[in-house]
Amino acid sequence: MSLQNNFILNVSDLRKYFNIKEGTVKAVDGVSFSVKYGETLALVGESGSGKTTTGHLIMGFYTPDGGQLTYKDSYDLSVPIKRRSLELKRDLQIVFQDPGTSLNPKHMVKDIVGLPLRIHRVTDKRELHSKVAELLEFVGLSEEFLFKYPQELGGGEKQLVAIARALAPNPSFLILDESTSALDVSSQAKVLNTLNKIQRERNLSYLLITHDLGVVRNIAHRVLIMYLGKVYEEAPTEEFFRKPLHPYTQMLLSSIPALSKEDESVKPKGIESIGEIPSALNPPKGCRFHTRCPFAKPICSEREPPDILADKEHVVRCWLYE
Amino acid sequence: MILSVEDLHVHYKSYWYTHKVLNGVWLRMNEGERVGIIGETGSGKTTLLKSILKVLPQNSVIPRGQIRFRDIEILKADDRVLASVRRREIGMIFQDPMAALNPVFKIKDQLYDIIKYKMLADGVSPSREELHEEALRVLSDVRLPDHERVLESYPFQLSGGMRQRVMIAMALLSAGKLLLADEPTTNIDVTIQDQILRLIGRLVKERGLSTVLVSHALGMVRQMTDRSYVLYAGDIMEEAGTEELFEHPKHPYTQLLIASAPRISERGIGEGIKGKLPDYRSPPSGCRFAPRCPFAMEKCYNVKPGRTQVNADHTVACHLYE
Numbered sequence: 101m102s103l104q105n106n107f108i109l110n111v112s113d114l115r116k117y118f119n120i121k122e123g124t125v126k127a128v129d130g131v132s133f134s135v136k137y138g139e140t141l142a143l144v145g146e147s148g149s150g151k152t153t154t155g156h157l158i159m160g161f162y163t164p165d166g167g168q169l170t171y172k173d174s175y176d177l178s179v180p181i182k183r184r185s186l187e188l189k190r191d192l193q194i195v196f197q198d199p200g201t202s203l204n205p206k207h208m209v210k211d212i213v214g215l216p217l218r219i220h221r222v223t224d225k226r227e228l229h230s231k232v233a234e235l236l237e238f239v240g241l242s243e244e245f246l247f248k249y250p251q252e253l254g255g256g257e258k259q260l261v262a263i264a265r266a267l268a269p270n271p272s273f274l275i276l277d278e279s280t281s282a283l284d285v286s287s288q289a290k291v292l293n294t295l296n297k298i299q300r301e302r303n304l305s306y307l308l309i310t311h312d313l314g315v316v317r318n319i320a321h322r323v324l325i326m327y328l329g330k331v332y333e334e335a336p337t338e339e340f341f342r343k344p345l346h347p348y349t350q351m352l353l354s355s356i357p358a359l360s361k362e363d364e365s366v367k368p369k370g371i372e373s374i375g376e377i378p379s380a381l382n383p384p385k386g387c388r389f390h391t392r393c394p395f396a397k398p399i400c401s402e403r404e405p406p407d408i409l410a411d412k413e414h415v416v417r418c419w420l421y422e
Numbered sequence: 423m424i425l426s427v428e429d430l431h432v433h434y435k436s437y438w439y440t441h442k443v444l445n446g447v448w449l450r451m452n453e454g455e456r457v458g459i460i461g462e463t464g465s466g467k468t469t470l471l472k473s474i475l476k477v478l479p480q481n482s483v484i485p486r487g488q489i490r491f492r493d494i495e496i497l498k499a500d501d502r503v504l505a506s507v508r509r510r511e512i513g514m515i516f517q518d519p520m521a522a523l524n525p526v527f528k529i530k531d532q533l534y535d536i537i538k539y540k541m542l543a544d545g546v547s548p549s550r551e552e553l554h555e556e557a558l559r560v561l562s563d564v565r566l567p568d569h570e571r572v573l574e575s576y577p578f579q580l581s582g583g584m585r586q587r588v589m590i591a592m593a594l595l596s597a598g599k600l601l602l603a604d605e606p607t608t609n610i611d612v613t614i615q616d617q618i619l620r621l622i623g624r625l626v627k628e629r630g631l632s633t634v635l636v637s638h639a640l641g642m643v644r645q646m647t648d649r650s651y652v653l654y655a656g657d658i659m660e661e662a663g664t665e666e667l668f669e670h671p672k673h674p675y676t677q678l679l680i681a682s683a684p685r686i687s688e689r690g691i692g693e694g695i696k697g698k699l700p701d702y703r704s705p706p707s708g709c710r711f712a713p714r715c716p717f718a719m720e721k722c723y724n725v726k727p728g729r730t731q732v733n734a735d736h737t738v739a740c741h742l743y744e
Contacts, residue, residue: 287694
């Protein structure tokens with residue numbers, strides 16, 4: 101079986117350590133996953149889980165301290181962004197969390213979206229203007245936005261401009277780093293719907309980095325749960341919400357304030373959030389979640405749990421399922 | 423009735439302009455009630471809470487309105503009465519504990535101050551030991567571990583969740599009757615948020631406090647309150663029992679807002695709301711939501727809708743229901 105052809109991105113045993121005055125922070129510590137063509141994979145975790153670092157490693161903002169990052173079977177992504185080919189840079193784009201700071205306030209929308217078009221020579225100069233207008237229309241913004249500055253736009257509109265900019269060089273892989281967390285729900289809905297539409301029409305692959313499981317439910321195909329630099333559960337979205345296995349996953353789901361009785365029934369019963377995330381400088385031995393786990397056994401604090409295949413494509417790392 | 427707000431207008435003055443933010447806000451709550459105010463960024467929800475404590479910034483003016491807390495006219499009360507209300511009757515949990523706590527003083531100094539002035543208001547002048555004892559007691563009320571260490575810490579040395587617990591402890595000290603909570607869990611992870619919300623819920627119940635919770639997080643308001651108000655651009659759009667509001671929203675804004683929120687039980691989100699908040703310098707003269715409302719009629723642009731009682735437990739300010 102040649103899995104290779106189905107996947108746009110393969111990550112295996114990825115590691116990134118940061119040395120600081122007090123010691124070493126193992127931000128990403130042995131993370132493996134793959135993203136299929138045209139798929140949205142959600143990387144979910146709370147602050148300090150290493151999800152953003154993982155995204156930044158893929159973008160080449162850092163060089164990994166271990167592991168392999170293979171893109172489209174042929175590119176090695178452990179190369180920092182400065183040494184990547186223009187073609188590779190064009191193909192991988194990112195949308196950041198806060199559109200208020202990721203758009204240059206001195207530039208008009210037409211220049212913000214036009215810049216990647218010029219750098220990657222996507223269109224010739226005479227067509228630049230119409231191409232920008234076309235991109236804006238694609239994300240649902242009218243032509244009047246061309247001559248506006250970021251400060252004249254609402255939060256959702258700014259993020260749509262940031263998405264248009266990321267789409268400009270015609271990438272095949274988009275990293276969405278908390279791209280809707282700073283938005284109100286009414287603008288978030290618009291952005292999420294637009295992202296879904298773009299994926300359908302262009303067969304893009306998304307890596308969605310988020311802490312919001314409501315967003316995950318609505319746009320992801322598969323979910324990966326991270327805690328203190330490690331992956332503890334991986335499952336297709338439907339299955340994930342129907343049958344969450346890892347105690348941490350259950351705790352996360354049970355903590356969401358529910359919007360309706362139906363949502364209430366999705367939340368796992370019999371588990372309550374306790375404790376705080378331990379320092380990444382000195383993570384607990386064995387399963388890193390055992391200090392907060394209500395079901396922890398002696399073995400959990402001694403040895404790291406193995407990968408357990410619970411169902412087709414549903415992997416959990418927990419001694420309870422051994 | 424413990425608190426009533428009638429026809430409250432609050433404007434902010436800048437050099438050239440007057441920003442007409444609150445536009446006749448009303449609110450009524452009975453003793454022991456838990457009231458929620460739902461509002462997106464910039465809707466005026468913090469302005470409303472600050473008016474209740476009369477701690478608005480200096481550039482604010484209140485051209486019209488009435489706020490009654492028990493038998494005190496807040497807007498007309500003199501400083502001595504207000505000081506006593508703030509010390510003994512109404513406590514407020516501020517949005518961002520990092521901004522609300524003073525970064526250059528240890529937690530103990532900030533906590534001692536509040537305790538001291540509260541005790542002085544009660545006619546006791548406390549010794550250093552009594553202050554310390556009381557501080558330990560309030561910290562254990564909010565389930566903070568390691569009391570002595572917390573007291574000796576500066577705010578930056580605590581985690582977000584711990585800072586928020588300190589804020590709650592401070593607010594509870596002065597909340598004899600009423601607790602105001604302004605987005606009490608922004609920037610906090612969902613598992614910690616759940617712990618904080620449960621803590622607030624329990625303490626409020628134990629002490630028989632009335633609460634006003636202000637938030638843009640719909641699920642949180644649904645979970646924490648009995649009755650909810652919907653605030654948009656400085657106007658109360660709708661008011662109902664919380665369950666009723668979420669099951670049968672009447673105002674187009676509320677309907678669109680609730681439909682926009684992603685669920686964890688099913689895929690599919692509403693299309694969001696087009697446009698953005700009006701400019702407070704020249705807000706629409708009729709219904710402030712009219713420019714974004716898909717059902718807007720000519721009347722909506724000219725006449726501000728009055729309150730319509732749709733049933734005993736439900737009021738809406740919309741021309742569609744007149």
